[in-house]
Amino acid sequence: MAPLAERIRPTTLDELEGQQHLAGAGSILRTSIENGKVHSMILWGPPGTGKTTIANIIAHTLHVPFFTLSAISSGVKEVREVIEEAKTKPGSILFIDEIHRFNKGQQDALLGAVEKGIITLIGATTENPSFEVISALLSRCLVYVLKPLDEKDLIHLLHTAIEKDEVLKKKKIELRETAALINISGGDARKLLNLLEIVTDTAPSKSPPAEETSEHSGKKKSQNHNEVPKVSPTGGDLQGPVIITDELVMDVAQKKIALYDKSGEQHYDIISAFIKSMRGSDPNAAVYWLARMIEGGEDVKFIARRMVILASEDIGNANPTALIMANATFEAVNKIGHPEAGIILSQCVTYLASSPKSNAAVMAIGDALAAVRQYGDLPVPLHIRNAPTRLMKNLGYGKNYEYSHSYENNFSPQEYLPKEISGKKFYEPGKNAREEELRKFLRSLWKDKYGY
Secondary structure, three states, rough: OHHHHOOOOOOOHHHOOHHHHOOOOOOOHHHHHOOOOOOOOOEEOOOOHHHHHHHOOOOHHOEEEEOEEEEOOOOOOHHHHHHHHHHOOOOOEEEEEOHHHHHHHHHHHHHHHHHHOEEEEEEEEEEOOOOOHHHHHHHHHHHHHOOOHHHHHHHHHHHHHHHOHHHHHHEEEEOOOOHHHHHHHHOOHHHHHHHHHHHHHHOOOOEEEEEEEEOOOEEEEEOOHHHOOEOOOOOOOOOEEEEEOOHHHHHHHHHHHOOOOOOOOOHEEEEEEHHHHHHHHOHHHHHHHHHHHHHHHOOOOHHHHHHHHHHHHHHHHHOOOOOOOOOHHHHHHHHOOOHHHHHHHHHHHHHHHHHOOOOOHHHHHHHHHHHHHHOOOOOOOHHOOOOOOHHHOOOOOOOOOOOHHHHHOHOOOOOOHHHHHOOOOOOOOOHHEEEEEHHHHHHHOOOOOOOO
């Protein structure tokens, strides 16, 4: 039997949960589908947000030849075979799941067919296409960003599944609590439906009492203890409803959820544990979660890219070498690949986990962005504006600018911020040896202006 997520997969945009910015009335994607002509596109979003579903809806609506490939199991040979067949079938659509796993050569094989209109490409990816799709191919595609489903969408999806799926209807499901289902799914519709199905398959249903009253006689009738209770094909007792509570969901989830599924199930849970272990300075836990990902066949570039981000977000100027190490690791694993890339990743993971930590860089940009949103586009002070023309010089651009290298210690205490936020401190050095040195240096320059 097909999984629940497949059994109730939408076939029209009206049935699609969430993504109203794409599926709603007047949206670009909906309009193009309704007009019967779609362009090559990349659907970018987290797992379980509807990328494959949208591709299937397009195929179902337009009634055109539709080919599907998975980048995990397909290569240049399969791509070329589809292209040759598509030449005899005008209007063909090729859907490639996890297109970010195609290397440059595989993506190059698509380019000519897309450019000539032999195929309309629909690529699905959980990774930023700017990094994972070659620029020539990306420039020929529209990029649609899908968002995680919100709580309202997920609850509606639960009720839709319970009411419409023939298997679930037979189980008489009573949905008393939804918090655990929503929290564990994390905005992933497929994960939500998989968990619902696991819970309803394994949860005991509430049987009627051992004795009940006969409608006709008014007398109590005893249950025959030798009678075998009726059960559903999946094991659910058909004598009463399956009552879903948060406690039941948590109990089932801890026992039944897959250890690792690079296509979605615990993909983000594992990477979260990996990042938090490095942030928490536990190299042992970090290398364990690394091993889990490697054993699960995770893309080494995905792992390395997260480490580059962590090197700035969680270590920063507490150890500037961390970013150099992480970037070198990213470059190295691109050249090496499995299985030796695991050794390089392990070296970097243990180094990052063992480094002193500072989130000063991420806090600084966060505060600066908040100020930009609060104060709007404040004017650049005239003295630090660029003055490439005579008119700009006459207007005072660059006037009285003090060239830092012309002053003692290569420093002049002039104003660099707009006057409305003069003296506002965004960067607060972390409490570690390296950044304490930076704090001391900044204090010597700016005295009391920024409170260093």
